[in-house]
Amino acid sequence: MAGDTCHSKQKENKIKKGLWSPEEDEKLFNYINRFGVGSWTSVPLLAGLERCGKSCRLRWVNYLRPGLKRGSFSQQEQEIIIHLHQLIGNRWAQIATKLPGRTDNEIKNFWNSSLKKKLIKQGIDPNTHxxxxxxxxxxxxxxxxxxxxxxxxxxxxxxxxxxxxxxxxxxxxxxxxxxxxxxxxxxxxxxxxxxxxxxNCEAPSPSFDFSDTLASRTMMDTFIKEESRESSSCTNYSNMNHLYAEICKYDEWNACEWQELQTVQASNVGDLDTYPMG
DNA sequence: AAAGAGTACAACCGCCACCCT
DNA sequence: CAGGGTGGCGGTTGTACTCTT
Structure with missing residues (x-):
């Protein structure tokens, strides 16, 4: 397979696997610090490592890269992960972009080892929320x-x-x-x-006093706005509407809330010009 | 103290999309 | 257009550490 040259070469050559030693970390860190990341496939050779480029990239991204947060997830981070997972599912890389200093791998591990169980304990299906x-x-x-x-x-x-x-x-x-x-x-x-x-198998009443849900919407608004902005140059408002529609379907919001949300959004988002209507 | 179970996290594997030739 | 190379991603496995018995 085209994408697996790293793995096939691993079998042929003496490519080291398993945990990284402090010496290897130092070599990789020093190399990237000095020369930056060019082609990952050439990094191991130039840095003097018996690893494949993919492994080097992973080690850098998940462990050595400056600015990474270590330690346990804060309550706020946990909430963000849960909310975003509810919105976009197992798209860990996307979720990681909203948690500065956290890697997709870290979030994924945390979800699988901790958050998932926590939700189940609360009687919530972690897949569907x-x-x-x-x-x-x-x-x-x-x-x-x-x-x-x-x-x-x-x-x-x-x-x-x-x-x-x-x-x-x-x-x-x-x-x-x-x-x-x-x-x-x-x-x-x-x-x-x-x-x-x-x-109760019923749609939420518009009169529900549920500020937490509003907070979720604000977060979702911001998230999707950024998502639309970042995703591609051809992103347009219809994409955004599509995302909203998916989420509304997902959360089983009723039509009134959806209309209301669009109205509120249209009046709040000042830079609509950046989202040309499709 | 030792063995087994449970947990957290690091790393690997396979797939996919994109780019270049 | 086809095919290979590369980077990125998510699922899964491996391993070290901690807890329990």
């Missing part, structure tokens, strides 16, 4: 019925027709993880709202 439901028309997934009752009970309608989290659920198992981590479960994640929404 929807609740793991009791058998009903919405979804055929099964969860213990008592858990579903717990989720349903966790919310009640307020006087304005808005959705409010029941006080007694502040200490329930549902929120235990977040409480333990010092996160206010009331403002943490709109997934709880989505759970309620799906359990």
């Amino acid at each position: 929807k609740p793991i439901l009791v058998s009903n028309e919405c979804n055929k997934s099964i969860i213990p019925s008592e858990m579903a009752v717990e989720w349903q009970d966790a919310f009640h309608m307020n006087n304005n027709g808005g959705l409010t989290l029941a006080d007694n659920f502040m200490t329930s198992n549902l929120f235990l993880d977040e409480s333990e981590m010092g996160i206010d479960p009331m403002v943490y994640d709109c997934n709880l709202f989505m759970q309620h929404q799906h359990i």
Whole structure:
């Protein structure tokens, strides 16, 4: 295969594999620092490394590159990852561009080893970001019925027709993880709202008082705007609309909200000229 | 103290898109 | 246009470390 010259050469030659030694790191770091990245395939030869170019690139990008953050993900970073994953799925490289200092590999690992489990623990399907439901028309997934009752009970309608989290659920198992981590479960994640929404199999009412969702939209607005700007020169507004449509479909927003969002967006985005209507 | 299980993270593999000849 | 080279990406595996029994 064309893209696998690195791997085929590995078999032929003595190309080292496995973990990088500090000496190798030093060689690569010094070389890139001095000469920069030209062609990755020539880097190992010029830097005196018995590695393939691909391996050098990966090591540089994921570990040696200046500006990388080390250490655990902050709560804010976790939220961003969850939100972006909900929007665009396993596009780790795209997600990484919104988290300065983090690599796609790091985010992917964190998702697979930690966030995924956390969501499952909360009763959320990490693939769809929807609740793991009791058998009903919405979804055929099964969860213990008592858990579903717990989720349903966790919310009640307020006087304005808005959705409010029941006080007694502040200490329930549902929120235990977040409480333990010092996160206010009331403002943490709109997934709880989505759970309620799906359990009842109904579209969200426009009167729902759910500021967290608005925050999500703002984030999504920014994200998609940047995405459209960066993606290609032929990007136009219809692409953006398409993205929004996908996301709305994904989140099961109703048509009213979609219209409202477009109106708000049209009035807020000042540089519409940069997004010529298709 | 030792062995096994679990976890986190580094690295590899295969595929794809793009570029160049 | 075809084919090879290259870089980038996501899925998966390997390995080191930590925790539990």
